[in-house]
Amino acid sequence: MVSGASDTAWRVGTVVEAHPETPSARRIIIDVDGWPGNIAGQHLDVRLTAPDGYSATRSYSIASAGPGSRVDLAVDKLPDGEVSPFLVDDLMVGDMLEIHGPLGGWFVWEPDAAPDAAAERDGGGSVAASARPVQLIGGGSGVVPLVAMIRSHVAADDSTPFRLLYSVRTPDDVFFSDVLADDGGMPALRVDLIYTRRAPDGWPVTPARITREVVESSVFPASDNPRVYLCGSTTFVETVAEWLVDLGHDPRSIRTERFGGTS
Incomplete structure (x- = not known):
């Protein structure tokens, strides 16, 4: 059973798998003693401590969800960072x-979730949140918590309509391509990839930055009252969120997660 509550305890985890995910990122699977499980969309803190006692802590989204002691991370390296270069280049x-977590209770999704405040007005009764479609929008490594939601969706054989709009520089920079291949094997899931610098051979769309028009044509329309989960850099998130509101989406239905410039 997964409680979903943020946990204040620090635990020790053992790295059981580590391999390249993209040219600048590494996928790391950690077996954490006493891990209580987590809900899709939550994150954790990783703390590194040097021999002289200096420590640095950074937060990372979790790409896995549910019960069990293992957590799946994908860490993108920032050359000037204190933690990510070690995790990407040196961790064995x-x-x-x-490990500290799981953390966060806002940017989360669960199959058959309870109704939420933004879903309730339909002119005569409440609508369960699970009846509303889910729109995921990610930029770069911002797709990581969205992958956890997709995995949770697939594992539960959930029938909620899901869409992912994923903006990424090149095919080599796609995180969790194995999970996203063939739309996750779920008829209720659609994946739309936007390449900004280089596309695969034969790709029908010229690489370009994501635009308001692309968002409008790719996401569930506002009339479907989707729940939206949007994650990426601050500029990406703020720009796309503004477009969504302009397109008629209820701001209360848009949940955002941003990552900054230190890691």
Whole structure:
């Protein structure tokens, strides 16, 4: 059972798998002693401590969800960062990490979730949140918590209509391509990829930055009253959120998660 509550305890995890995810990112699977499980969309803190006692802590979205002791991360390296270069370049299978979490209760999705405040007005009764379509929008590594939602969606054989709009520089920069291939194997899931710098051979769309028109043509219309989960850089999130509101989406139905410039 997964409680979903944020946990204040620090735990020790053992790296059981680590391999390249993109040219600048690494996928890391950690077995965490006492991990209570997590809800899709939550995150955790990783703390590194140097021999002289100096420590640095950074937050990372979790790409896995549900019960069990293992958590799946994908860490993108920032050359000037304090934590991500070590995790991407130096961490080895068998290494121990201090883990704090799971954390967060706002940017989360669960199959058959309870009704939420933005879903309730339909002119005569409440509509369960699970009856509303879910629109995921990610930029770059911002897709990581959205992957957890897709995995949760697939694992539960959930019938909620799901769409993912994913903006990424090149095919080599796609995170969790194995999960996103063939729309996750779910007829209720649609994946739309937007390449901004280089597209695969034969791709029907010229690479370009995501636009308001692309968003309008790719996401569930506002009339479907979707729940929207939007994650990426601050500029990406603020720009796309503004477009969604302009297109008639209820701001209360748009949940956002941003990542900054230090890691």
